[in-house]
Amino acid sequence: MSEKNHSFDTGMEVADEYLNTIVDSNVEVSTAKSYETNLRQYGRYLDREGLSPYQVTIMEIKDHLGARAEQNLSKKTISNDLTSIKNLYEFLRLKEETQPELDLFLLDNISASDFNTPTLPDQEPLLITELEKLCEATNCFRDKLLVVVGGEVGARNEALRLMKLSEIDLQSNMIDVKNTKSGGSVNIPISDELAMQLERWIRVERKAYSSKNSGYLFPSRTDKKLNSNKSLWDIIHDASNKAGIQRVVSEREFSKAEKRHHNTENGVRRQYRVSPHTLRHTFAHLLEEAGLSSKARRDALDHDNLSTTEEHYSFSESEYEEQIRDLFHDNDNESQP
Incomplete structure (x- = not known):
């Protein structure tokens, strides 16, 4: 039983409980709010088809995802839609009450690649000189640190803006970076310069x-944290401009669903070169350029491998620690990461 009701509204009682x-x-x-949005779309589909979550078949889930594509x-x-649906049915499977008719093995075999979706351009990492320009263009010391930390540890948007003081170890110059997709975390070494900037921020500037x-x-000026991924996106977007x-x-032009959502007949969705996720791609590119193995890069980025949710990765005893720590040292003469 939930200790606190967070007022989720997917149109499906069991999904709200999940x-x-x-x-x-x-x-x-x-x-959870992101999952709520996905499951609300799924709930509307079931309602139109006159189905309950317990009655749905694999083909009907594919129809829903196909319509979304x-x-x-x-x-x-x-x-993301598919992940939300899979997680919902895994929750239902573990309940001792009525089981869904759905074959969960077949559900697990569905992939987003099965659907015809638009091809997006590859994310392009920043040059070191561009990363420096981005830092210089920020509005305050906090925003500069957001850029530097994002570039040095490869944290996802949510993990970066929700990073806690307890996750910073300035004695060993390490940051515990959370995996906001599947749980788990990874200790990433940071440069001495960043450690000094963080110490200054924590002891003086932050207060x-x-x-x-x-x-x-x-924190934000008015709250204990940056409350949405868009908050960080706006900071990076404004500075990169x-x-x-x-x-x-x-x-691309808005889809019909997007036009209804924005209450407009016209609209264009744009993808920009620089976003918070660009900092993560920059970090990944730096690791590759430094010669780290694919396994070391995967562990540093905490990608969703089999042990991510069970293990706490650490580079503190790794041969790669100094390589990672030195990535942001003495780069004045380099034009590319």
């Missing part, structure tokens, strides 16, 4: 920036 359960299991509310949604969006008593590393490194890499 979301409250995972929040009580230390999943961030923002992650026809709205010109990205493969990532379809993948002047926000009066909130917050356990988060990067000022730095002259932002550009549109793809655009």
